[in-house]
Amino acid sequence: MENRPLLEVRDLAVSFPAAGGEWLPVVEDVSFTLGQGESAALVGESGSGKTVTSLAIMGLVGVSSGRITAGSITFDGRELTALPEREWQRLRGPSLGMIFQQPIRSLNPAFTVGEQIAESVRRHLGLDRRRARARAIEMLDLVQIPRAAQRVDDYPHQFSGGMCQRVMIAMVMACNPRLLIADEPTTALDVTVQKRILDLLRELQEQTGVSLLFVSHDLAVVAELCQRVMVMYAGQIVESASAADVFFRPTHPYTSGLLAAIPKPGLLTDRRLTAIPGSIPAPGHWPVGCRFHDRCPYREPGVCDVDRPGLVPAGSTAETRCLRTKEIELRGVTVP
Numbered sequence: 231m232e233n234r235p236l237l238e239v240r241d242l243a244v245s246f247p248a249a250g251g252e253w254l255p256v257v258e259d260v261s262f263t264l265g266q267g268e269s270a271a272l273v274g275e276s277g278s279g280k281t282v283t284s285l286a287i288m289g290l291v292g293v294s295s296g297r298i299t300a301g302s303i304t305f306d307g308r309e310l311t312a313l314p315e316r317e318w319q320r321l322r323g324p325s326l327g328m329i330f331q332q333p334i335r336s337l338n339p340a341f342t343v344g345e346q347i348a349e350s351v352r353r354h355l356g357l358d359r360r361r362a363r364a365r366a367i368e369m370l371d372l373v374q375i376p377r378a379a380q381r382v383d384d385y386p387h388q389f390s391g392g393m394c395q396r397v398m399i400a401m402v403m404a405c406n407p408r409l410l411i412a413d414e415p416t417t418a419l420d421v422t423v424q425k426r427i428l429d430l431l432r433e434l435q436e437q438t439g440v441s442l443l444f445v446s447h448d449l450a451v452v453a454e455l456c457q458r459v460m461v462m463y464a465g466q467i468v469e470s471a472s473a474a475d476v477f478f479r480p481t482h483p484y485t486s487g488l489l490a491a492i493p494k495p496g497l498l499t500d501r502r503l504t505a506i507p508g509s510i511p512a513p514g515h516w517p518v519g520c521r522f523h524d525r526c527p528y529r530e531p532g533v534c535d536v537d538r539p540g541l542v543p544a545g546s547t548a549e550t551r552c553l554r555t556k557e558i559e560l561r562g563v564t565v566p
C-alpha cells in the first residue's frame with residue numbers, strides 16, 4: 231500500500247494505577263498519523279500527556295506500570311498494542327527510536343560514548359566489534375562531534391550538555407530507525423546550543439528521511455522544525471494543523487493562549503506576557519464538558535461546561551476540539 235502512513239494512532243487511551251485499585255486515565259482519544267519522512271510535533275503544558283503518548287508508541291508505558299486501555303497504534307500497517315514484549319524489543323532500535331526527556335541521565339558514566347553507541351548497534355543490528363566501533367565514529371561525525379575518531383574513547387563527563395545530547399542522538403540514529411521520537415531534546419540546554427541541536431535534527435531528517443515526532447512545550451520551537459503541530463491539553467489533542475495554520479490561524483482558544491505567551495523579540499521587558507490564567511487540571515480532575523472551559527475566555531455557560539467536544543475539521547489543515555470555534559475569532563501570531 232503506497233499511501234499508508236508509517237504511524238497511525240487511533241483513539242489511544244492510557245491509564246495508570248491510582249489509589250484504591252482504580253485505573254486513572256491520563257491520555258484519552260488521541261488520534262493522529264505520521265507519514266514516511268514527515269515531521270510532526272506534540273506540544274502542550276507540563277502534564278498534558280506528551281511523554282505518556284510517546285512511551286505508548288514505544289511500547290514502554292508498562293515499564294512504569296501504565297496500561298494502554300483503548301485504541302490502536304499501527305506502525306507500517308502492523309498493530310502494536312497487542313504485541314508481546316519480545317516483539318516490541320525487536321522494533322525498538324531498528325524501527326522505533328526515542329530520545330528521552332532526560333538524555334544526559336540515560337548515558338552510562340562508566341562507559342565511553344563509543345562503547346555505548348557500539349553496544350546499541352551490536353545488540354540491534356548484530357554488527358561485530360570492529361564494525362560497531364566504526365559505526366560509532368561515523369555516527370559521532372554525523373552529529374558533528376569534532377575529531378570523532380578520538381572523542382569516541384571519551385567518557386560522558388568529558389562532554390558538555392549539548393555534546394551529550396548529540397551522543398544520545400547518535401546512539402538512537404545509529405540503528406537507522408524509521409521513526410524518531412524526540413522528547414524535549416533541547417529543554418535542558420541553553421538557547422544557542424538548543425538552536426544547534428534543532429538544526430542538527432532537521433539536517434538528519436533531511437539526510438535520512440526518518441519520520442520525526444518532536445515533543446516540546448514550546449510552540450515557537452516546533453513551528454520552525456515541524457510540518458504539522460498537534461496541541462495537547464489534559465490528555466487529549468485539542469488542535470492539529472499545519473505549522474503555519476497553528477501559528478497564524480489557530481482554531482482552539484488554548485492554542486491561541488499559548489501563542490500569546492510566546493515572548494516576542496523587541497518587546498520591552500516590563501511588558502508582561504499574556505499567560506493563560508489557571509493551570510492544567512491533573513488526571514482525575516478533568517472538568518465536565520470541554521476540559522479547557524474553566525480557563526477559556528470564550529466559554530459559553532450551558533454549552534462548554536456540558537458538551538464534550540470531539541476533534542472536528544475546522545479549516546484547510548486544522549482539526550479542533552472546540553465547540554465554539556466557528557463563532558469566535560482567535561488571534562494567531564501577527565507579523566509586525
Ligand SMILES: Nc1ncnc2c1ncn2[C@@H]1O[C@H](COP(=O)(O)OP(=O)(O)OP(=O)(O)O)[C@@H](O)[C@H]1O
Binds near residue numbers: 274279283295331512
Ligand atoms: N508512571 C506514572 N504513574 C502515574 N501517573 C503518571 C505516570 N507517568 C505520567 N503520569 C501522569 O500522566 C500525566 C501526563 O504525564 P506526561 O509525562 O505525559 O506529561 P508531559 O506532557 O510529558 O509533561 P512534561 O512537559 O512535564 O514532560 C501527568 O499528570 C502525570 O502525572
Ligand SMILES: [Mg+2]
Binds near residue numbers: 281282331
Ligand atoms: Mg514529558
